[in-house]
Amino acid sequence: MRYILGVLAIAAVAAGIGLYWVSRAAPLPATPPAPIPNSILNQLPEERKGQVLIYGAYGFTGKGISELAAEYNIIPVLAGRNESKLKPLADSLGYNYIVLPLENNHDNLVKVLKHFEIVLHIAGPYTYTAKPMLDAVVEAGTHYVDLTGENHVIQAELDRDEEFKRANIMVMPAVGYDVVPTDCLNVYVAEKISQPTQLTVVLDGNYTAAEGAQASRGTMKSGLEMLGRPLLKRKGGAMVAMDTPKLIHRNENGREQTLLQIPWADMITSYVSTGIPNIEVFQVQEGQLPAWLLRVAQSGAGRRALGWLIDNFAPEGPSLNAQENRQTRIVSTVSNQIGATASAALITPEPYLLTFHSTLIIARRVIDGQWEPGFQTVGAVYGPDLVMEIPGVSRSDL
Numbered sequence: 001m002r003y004i005l006g007v008l009a010i011a012a013v014a015a016g017i018g019l020y021w022v023s024r025a026a027p028l029p030a031t032p033p034a035p036i037p038n039s040i041l042n043q044l045p046e047e048r049k050g051q052v053l054i055y056g057a058y059g060f061t062g063k064g065i066s067e068l069a070a071e072y073n074i075i076p077v078l079a080g081r082n083e084s085k086l087k088p089l090a091d092s093l094g095y096n097y098i099v100l101p102l103e104n105n106h107d108n109l110v111k112v113l114k115h116f117e118i119v120l121h122i123a124g125p126y127t128y129t130a131k132p133m134l135d136a137v138v139e140a141g142t143h144y145v146d147l148t149g150e151n152h153v154i155q156a157e158l159d160r161d162e163e164f165k166r167a168n169i170m171v172m173p174a175v176g177y178d179v180v181p182t183d184c185l186n187v188y189v190a191e192k193i194s195q196p197t198q199l200t201v202v203l204d205g206n207y208t209a210a211e212g213a214q215a216s217r218g219t220m221k222s223g224l225e226m227l228g229r230p231l232l233k234r235k236g237g238a239m240v241a242m243d244t245p246k247l248i249h250r251n252e253n254g255r256e257q258t259l260l261q262i263p264w265a266d267m268i269t270s271y272v273s274t275g276i277p278n279i280e281v282f283q284v285q286e287g288q289l290p291a292w293l294l295r296v297a298q299s300g301a302g303r304r305a306l307g308w309l310i311d312n313f314a315p316e317g318p319s320l321n322a323q324e325n326r327q328t329r330i331v332s333t334v335s336n337q338i339g340a341t342a343s344a345a346l347i348t349p350e351p352y353l354l355t356f357h358s359t360l361i362i363a364r365r366v367i368d369g370q371w372e373p374g375f376q377t378v379g380a381v382y383g384p385d386l387v388m389e390i391p392g393v394s395r396s397d398l
């Protein structure tokens with residue numbers, strides 16, 4: 001008995017030390033990395049016009065975008081912080097690459113970005129990765145798009161609008177599944193009635209379910225950053241905190257469904273695109289987050305420990321089968337104070353596949369000269385029909 005207790009005590013101490021180790025905040029490099037030698041900078045494009053840098057190229061989504069780039073006549077340079085992951089991908093696609101940490105590396109980032117017209121920033125969670133890249137694009141004069149769905153990051157980008165305008169660059173967040181289809185659909189329905197005051201969006205992620213459908217590790221870790229922050233919604237033009245998300249029970253075509261209110265980025269981006277002062281987003285609920293997960297995600301150390309588990313045990317992202325077969329459905333409804341309403345639906349392909357295409361479609365637009373300075377949203381700059389360019393998307397009025 002004493003022996004078993006001893007083993008259990010040692011195991012508990014070892015688990016405690018392990019947990020402490022993985023949940024420590026990673027220290028910033030004490031000194032900035034050495035300046036990138038001119039011999040490496042000289043290998044970058046001499047003339048920035050039309051040149052695209054994909055940062056975070058070897059992550060699940062960065063890889064999907066890098067592999068598809070040629071289809072949009074884009075020959076990118078690939079970037080990221082880890083050469084052992086970056087080089088094999090660049091070599092397999094025949095693209096140039098550059099190793100470029102984000103932290104404490106402002107001068108090198110600026111030097112590199114000056115060779116590019118646009119950076120596709122695909123490294124997240126953006127809570128940690130957005131600011132160093134944004135600081136650098138402002139100085140380098142490089143357009144920027146990202147895939148963040150983290151509301152606090154999008155708000156921080158919106159708050160820098162004037163700075164981006166002065167730098168004469170476009171900063172467009174959330175050019176993936178979150179929020180290209182919703183923002184385009186929201187603009188589409190908002191144009192159907194005068195002075196809409198309420199926008200409601202419902203996402204059905206498993207309209208056509210498929211085996212292997214799941215989030216990537218980066219998406220799960222970005223989700224943790226949202227769980228650790230107050231839940232907000234757009235009400236009367238302001239972002240206000242909710243105590244608990246709203247639940248709606250309904251019968252949809254003979255199927256009982258529960259809709260769960262979620263903090264989708266539309267609350268900021270579609271407010272910019274449409275000016276509608278009240279925005280709520282729901283998803284068809286598929287199971288429930290355990291209460292312990294919400295509690296653990298409240299602390300930085302808890303999020304880091306969960307992030308470590310995700311990095312080491314979660315699958316990389318959705319299977320090929322899911323990418324080929326899964327479909328989602330989005331319904332947006334607007335109404336105004338005199339009782340007019342309009343509603344439309346969008347069927348989309350699998351969210352990551354959609355993201356690979358939407359990011360490149362927007363990159364192509366930018367290098368073709370279609371961009372506006374400052375903080376911008378997809379629906380406002382490119383209009384409701386941009387989403388229809390993505391293979392597999394269809395729209396119908398309801």
Ligand SMILES: NC(=O)c1ccc[n+]([C@@H]2O[C@H](COP(=O)([O-])OP(=O)(O)OC[C@H]3O[C@@H](n4cnc5c(N)ncnc54)[C@H](OP(=O)(O)O)[C@@H]3O)[C@@H](O)[C@H]2O)c1
Pocket residue numbers: 056057058059060061062080081082085101102103122123124125126128129147148149174175176177178179216217218219220222223316317351352355
């Ligand atoms: N809005 C959307 O619809 C949508 C769709 C897809 C993805 N996303 C977002 O895009 C991001 C990437 O997703 P993913 O699927 O590619 O995830 P992933 O497979 O986990 O890849 C994450 C990438 O980010 C890099 N990274 C993370 N922290 C970094 C840092 N501090 N400095 C430099 N690089 C860093 C990683 O490099 P290391 O391996 O070296 O850490 C890796 O290249 C996530 O935030 C995700 O939420 C959004």
